[in-house]
Amino acid sequence: MNDSTARVRIFDTTLRDGEQSPGFTMSAAQKIRFAHALADLGVDVIEAGFPNSSPADFNAVKTIASEVRGASIAALARCHAGDIEACAAALQPAAAPRIHTFISTSPLHRQHKLNMSREQVIEHTIMGVSLARKYVDDVEFSAEDALRTEREFLVEVFNAAIEAGARTLNVPDTVGYTTPQEIRTLFEYLRANVKGADGVVFSAHCHNDLGLAVANSLAAIEGGARQVECTINGIGERAGNAALEELVMALRVRGGYYSAQTGIDTTRLLSTSRLLSRITGNQVQRNKAIVGANAFAHESGIHQHGMLKNRDTYEIMRPQDVGWDDSQLVLGRHSGRAAVASRLRHLGFVLDDAQLDQVIADAKALTQTQHTITDRDLQRLVEGEKFGP
Ligand code: KIV
Numbered sequence: 001m002n003d004s005t006a007r008v009r010i011f012d013t014t015l016r017d018g019e020q021s022p023g024f025t026m027s028a029a030q031k032i033r034f035a036h037a038l039a040d041l042g043v044d045v046i047e048a049g050f051p052n053s054s055p056a057d058f059n060a061v062k063t064i065a066s067e068v069r070g071a072s073i074a075a076l077a078r079c080h081a082g083d084i085e086a087c088a089a090a091l092q093p094a095a096a097p098r099i100h101t102f103i104s105t106s107p108l109h110r111q112h113k114l115n116m117s118r119e120q121v122i123e124h125t126i127m128g129v130s131l132a133r134k135y136v137d138d139v140e141f142s143a144e145d146a147l148r149t150e151r152e153f154l155v156e157v158f159n160a161a162i163e164a165g166a167r168t169l170n171v172p173d174t175v176g177y178t179t180p181q182e183i184r185t186l187f188e189y190l191r192a193n194v195k196g197a198d199g200v201v202f203s204a205h206c207h208n209d210l211g212l213a214v215a216n217s218l219a220a221i222e223g224g225a226r227q228v229e230c231t232i233n234g235i236g237e238r239a240g241n242a243a244l245e246e247l248v249m250a251l252r253v254r255g256g257y258y259s260a261q262t263g264i265d266t267t268r269l270l271s272t273s274r275l276l277s278r279i280t281g282n283q284v285q286r287n288k289a290i291v292g293a294n295a296f297a298h299e300s301g302i303h304q305h306g307m308l309k310n311r312d313t314y315e316i317m318r319p320q321d322v323g324w325d326d327s328q329l330v331l332g333r334h335s336g337r338a339a340v341a342s343r344l345r346h347l348g349f350v351l352d353d354a355q356l357d358q359v360i361a362d363a364k365a366l367t368q369t370q371h372t373i374t375d376r377d378l379q380r381l382v383e384g385e386k387f388g389p
Pocket residue numbers: 017102142143144145170172173174175205207
């Protein structure tokens with residue numbers, strides 16, 4: 001990272017926003033194991049849970065706070081004294097504790113969820129942040145449903161949060177409603193209008209209801225966000241949160257465009273994703289960017305031919321950079337002669353043209369009954385073994 005490159009902090013909320021969604025619940029032991037993996041991955045902040053939501057969550061946060069080092073440990077609290085005190089107690093053993101307190105700010109939430117006036121929302125903000133500051137220096141404040149909040153009111157709330165001692169101001173797109181253009185200009189507006197903006201970190205927290213969470217997070221970075229909240233495999237409420245692996249690799253692959261980088265060890269992305277899948281029992285889809293089984297697999301003959309000549313033809317990053325051994329040239333119905341010949345050479349078979357034609361014809365016949373051709377299949381074809389009864 002050169003001096004002119006800004007650092008974007010990665011705030012991972014897999015264990016809080018991710019874990020609270022249907023099908024992704026984890027035991028305390030699983031959360032602790034995963035928190036260690038997140039620290040090894042190099043995230044800056046691990047949001048470990050919501051301590052006042054249950055004794056189990058309290059205990060999981062407390063154990064993570066005492067065992068995991070190398071990242072700040074955050075815990076979530078509404079702007080309620082009970083929530084904040086539970087966070088303070090659970091985070092007490094942490095080397096770098098952060099209390100993350102939030103309140104809804106949008107008119108819809110003020111009226112239908114909180115039944116509070118604007119003034120009351122500001123009073124709760126001040127109460128929550130100042131109480132959290134009595135326990136820890138590092139306080140993050142979130143304006144829930146910020147993207148559907150009146151901009152001028154959002155500035156008032158953030159001014160109050162800064163004055164009460166917040167260091168990080170988080171701007172959640174709670175319902176995944178925003179667009180890249182809109183969120184970029186919101187961050188620019190907040191940085192220009194919030195008093196004391198230069199002394200705090202602005203953070204983006206994007207949900208994926210329209211499939212835009214990663215694009216919106218990148219746009220927020222363009223607008224000046226220097227912390228992004230995300231989850232491994234994009235798990236989270238409803239359609240999920242911004243996927244950490246996609247966001248980090250977009251910043252890295254397009255480093256010339258985004259002058260901001262993270263401290264993530266990208267070679268651990270695949271193993272961290274797989275650990276989460278094993279723990280929760282949810283596989284990512286084959287075509288998932290970065291970590292899906294097809295992310296570096298090429299079956300079409302034209303693509304395989306290009307890859308054999310120069311990988312850059314169909315690969316924008318190296319599989320090894322994110323933890324794969326290598327890309328896969330999958331032999332299937334769409335594969336071509338060059339790929340079969342290359343795979344055979346790799347297996348130690350040097351065939352003349354006629355022999356190669358025969359193996360290719362046999363391999364194509366085999367794809368009528370099976371999806372892909374393995375190395376073992378190829379070997380059996382060359383050695384003349386019969387398939388089937
Ligand atoms: O989506 C959201 O608004 C949240 C906040 C609690 C940060 O998860």
